[in-house]
Amino acid sequence: MTAESVPPTAAPAPTDFIRTIVAAHVAEKRYSQIVTRFPPEPNGYLHIGHAKSICLNFGIARENNGRCNLRFDDTNPAKEDVEFVDSITADVKWLIAGWADHCLGFKPKGTHPAKVTSSGQPDYYLAAVNPGPDSEPFFASDYFDALYDYALELVRRGKAYVCDLSPKETEAYRGAPDKPGRNSPFRHRSIAENLDLFQRMRAGEFPDGARTLRAKIDMASPNVWLRDPLLYRIRHVPHYHAGDKWCVYPLYDYAHCLSDYLEGISHSACSLEFVPHRALYDWILEALDLPRPLPRQYEFAKLVPSYMLLSKRNILRLVQEKVVAGWDDPRLPTISGLRRRGIPASAIRCFVISVGVTTFNSVTDIAVFEHAIRDELNTLAVRRLAVLKPIKLVLTNLTPGEVIECNATNDPQSETPSTRKIALTREVFIESDDFAEFPPSKYFRLKPGGEVRLKYACIIKLDEIVKDAAGAVTELRCTAQLDTRSGQSNADKKVKGTIHWVSVTRCLDAEVRLYDRLFTVPEPGAEEDFMKVVNPHSLDVVTAKLETSLAGAQPGDYYQFERLGYFTPDAKDSTPGQPVFNRTVSLKDTWTKLPAQS
RNA sequence: UGCCCGAUAGUGUAAUGGUAGCACAAACGACUCUGACUCGUUUUGUCUAGGUUCGAGUCCUAGUCGGGCAGCCA
Numbered sequence: 039m040t041a042e043s044v045p046p047t048a049a050p051a052p053t054d055f056i057r058t059i060v061a062a063h064v065a066e067k068r069y070s071q072i073v074t075r076f077p078p079e080p081n082g083y084l085h086i087g088h089a090k091s092i093c094l095n096f097g098i099a100r101e102n103n104g105r106c107n108l109r110f111d112d113t114n115p116a117k118e119d120v121e122f123v124d125s126i127t128a129d130v131k132w133l134i135a136g137w138a139d140h141c142l143g144f145k146p147k148g149t150h151p152a153k154v155t156s157s158g159q160p161d162y163y164l165a166a167v168n169p170g171p172d173s174e175p176f177f178a179s180d181y182f183d184a185l186y187d188y189a190l191e192l193v194r195r196g197k198a199y200v201c202d203l204s205p206k207e208t209e210a211y212r213g214a215p216d217k218p219g220r221n222s223p224f225r226h227r228s229i230a231e232n233l234d235l236f237q238r239m240r241a242g243e244f245p246d247g248a249r250t251l252r253a254k255i256d257m258a259s260p261n262v263w264l265r266d267p268l269l270y271r272i273r274h275v276p277h278y279h280a281g282d283k284w285c286v287y288p289l290y291d292y293a294h295c296l297s298d299y300l301e302g303i304s305h306s307a308c309s310l311e312f313v314p315h316r317a318l319y320d321w322i323l324e325a326l327d328l329p330r331p332l333p334r335q336y337e338f339a340k341l342v343p344s345y346m347l348l349s350k351r352n353i354l355r356l357v358q359e360k361v362v363a364g365w366d367d368p369r370l371p372t373i374s375g376l377r378r379r380g381i382p383a384s385a386i387r388c389f390v391i392s393v394g395v396t397t398f399n400s401v402t403d404i405a406v407f408e409h410a411i412r413d414e415l416n417t418l419a420v421r422r423l424a425v426l427k428p429i430k431l432v433l434t435n436l437t438p439g440e441v442i443e444c445n446a447t448n449d450p451q452s453e454t455p456s457t458r459k460i461a462l463t464r465e466v467f468i469e470s471d472d473f474a475e476f477p478p479s480k481y482f483r484l485k486p487g488g489e490v491r492l493k494y495a496c497i498i499k500l501d502e503i504v505k506d507a508a509g510a511v512t513e514l515r516c517t518a519q520l521d522t523r524s525g526q527s528n529a530d531k532k533v534k535g536t537i538h539w540v541s542v543t544r545c546l547d548a549e550v551r552l553y554d555r556l557f558t559v560p561e562p563g564a565e566e567d568f569m570k571v572v573n574p575h576s577l578d579v580v581t582a583k584l585e586t587s588l589a590g591a592q593p594g595d596y597y598q599f600e601r602l603g604y605f606t607p608d609a610k611d612s613t614p615g616q617p618v619f620n621r622t623v624s625l626k627d628t629w630t631k632l633p634a635q636s
Numbered sequence: 637u638g639c640c641c642g643a644u645a646g647u648g649u650a651a652u653g654g655u656a657g658c659a660c661a662a663a664c665g666a667c668u669c670u671g672a673c674u675c676g677u678u679u680u681g682u683c684u685a686g687g688u689u690c691g692a693g694u695c696c697u698a699g700u701c702g703g704g705c706a707g708c709c710a
Contacts, residue, residue, distance in 0.1 A: 077710090078710095081709090113709095212706060215706055216637070217638075217706090259639090260640085261639065261705080262706050263706095265706085271708035273708085289707090289709085289710090290710050294710085310641075310703080311704060311705080313641065313705085314640065337641090339642090392648085392659065392660085393649080396648090398649095400649090405661055416673060450670085492669090493670070529669095532669090535671080536668085536669045538670075601671085602670090603672095625673095626671095627672085628672090
């Protein structure tokens with residue numbers, strides 16, 4: 039293999055504090071395999087913050103020949119729904135496609151953890167398989183039997199008890215961070231009574247909220263999560279996945295650590311707000327005296343890109359109040375929104391990997407994301423000509439029916455670029471921004487008496503500006519210097535400016551959606567009300583003139599409209615032969631930033 | 637006013653106790669049939685005060701600032 043043929047995936051693996059720990063565990067052979075997991079709750083859509091967790095967990099798996107299980111953390115039947123299971127699964131698959139698909143852990147359809155014997159002790163275990171027609175993601179709700187069994191064991195060991203305190207009383211007894219809690223009056227029930235009561239809770243004998251199962255730890259602990267945390271609550275609600283079999287449901291802290299254990303997870307990475315929960319995570323696993331190596335929890339800082347709002351709750355509000363058109367609105371940082379916007383999965387991965395993994399809460403400049411997008415698209419996107427805000431230009435030395443074929447490059451970044459033919463005709467559209475009757479200094483574009491090159495065609499000179507009665511420019515009359523075309527005698531003639539264009543008679547009208555950031559401030563989440571800082575110009579819809587070859591554009595195709603930016607056909611509103619384009623991101627522009635422009 | 641965590645250029649992120657690097661951003665320049673890309677140059681940094689040490693971004697102490705924790709949410 040030559041140096042040139044090394045695939046881009048050969049980029050050095052990232053290093054961070056979690057990977058350093060994993061590497062140490064690999065060296066000491068602590069686990070038989072490195073297994074991570076991505077555990078979303080199916081109560082909303084995935085966003086770019088989740089992408090960080092996905093890249094970390096799948097990244098660790100692929101770098102260590104391991105596995106990363108997709109597991110739905112669905113222990114709250116009131117909030118969860120299959121709709122989200124489907125969208126989350128699709129988003130995860132899209133995000134890791136071609137990168138870590140081989141690490142994705144599913145389970146055989148319909149299976150639950152099997153009771154096995156490990157190290158001479160009874161145990162539960164559910165191994166992962168590759169995704170396929172007979173497999174599905176993991177669900178914490180498939181562990182309810184095993185979890186119930188472990189809860190019974192905790193009771194038998196005198197480490198859990200049934201508490202009859204009401205929600206309000208429970209809160210009062212818990213105390214405050216700076217004040218110790220008080221023991222529940224039910225803390226010293228006998229094991230037999232606890233067993234009986236817990237079984238009757240499960241049997242449905244008590245109404246919602248009447249009793250809970252609690253861990254017996256320490257009501258005076260400075261860590262409030264250790265003050266006899268709730269393990270189970272009563273909810274007479276059917277579960278979208280588990281059906282109506284249960285009326286007691288485990289809480290996150292109890293379910294999560296054991297779900298990790300059941301799947302043989304080695305490293306359980308979560309965000310920083312779970313740091314105080316780690317002691318509980320460890321306590322539950324250790325209290326059960328389990329036979330296999332225990333998973334451990336590691337916490338990292340969430341991704342917070344500037345100008346974005348990431349929490350599900352806030353995104354939901356933007357959707358409900360119709361600030362955006364839905365969960366997959368291209369202005370939203372949801373994975374489905376980013377995909378619809380035209381951002382490649384590889385760009386999302388490059389971005390989150392470049393940000394790194396630390397324990398420091400930070401805000402990442404959106405420019406880093408935009409750079410990653412442009413960097414990927416520069417290689418992936420096919421070049422086309424399009425005019426967003428057209429103004430007519432007449433080449434007076436061409437006859438009305440004359441067609442001059444020009445060769446345009448599709449992929450200038452390729453080592454073996456291909457070309458296509460585009461038609462130069464007497465009348466063309468150019469970008470209205472590319473003409474100025476009274477140009478500022480250093481204006482390289484079309485101006486009175488000036489010359490520019492029409493990209494892939496020839497140099498033209500502006501002779502005359504035609505205006506209507508109101509004084510608005512209606513037409514620019516120019517002379518084409520046909521000997522400056524590629525291959526002609528004067529082809530090497532230099533002019534300072536080159537502009538894009540589209541033939542008036544050979545073009546396609548199309549709706550183009552120009553998206554901009556959704557908020558006007560870098561940290562909308564820090565605002566008293568983020569609705570007040572919504573960018574009123576986050577969407578500008580224009581009817582653009584496109585070169586005809588764009589009629590066949592399909593969703594999933596990436597284009598660069600030269601000198602403008604990257605565009606992709608909208609996956610929802612495009613129809614065959616009539617694409618609607620979304621602007622993914624503009625090209626970097628060092629001209630309009632100049633002070634002369636303001 | 638309890639406990640836990642954190643702090644390195646504008647932003648993000650590196651640095652077995654041994655020359656503070658990298659990326660993005662910004663500025664300037666080269667190149668250019670995309671004012672893009674690419675290439676080159678430059679600006680800007682270890683929160684504060686003590687201590688240990690030949691030597692501290694790194695270890696210790698105190699402080700400052702920031703974040704988190706009292707759902708029968710996850």
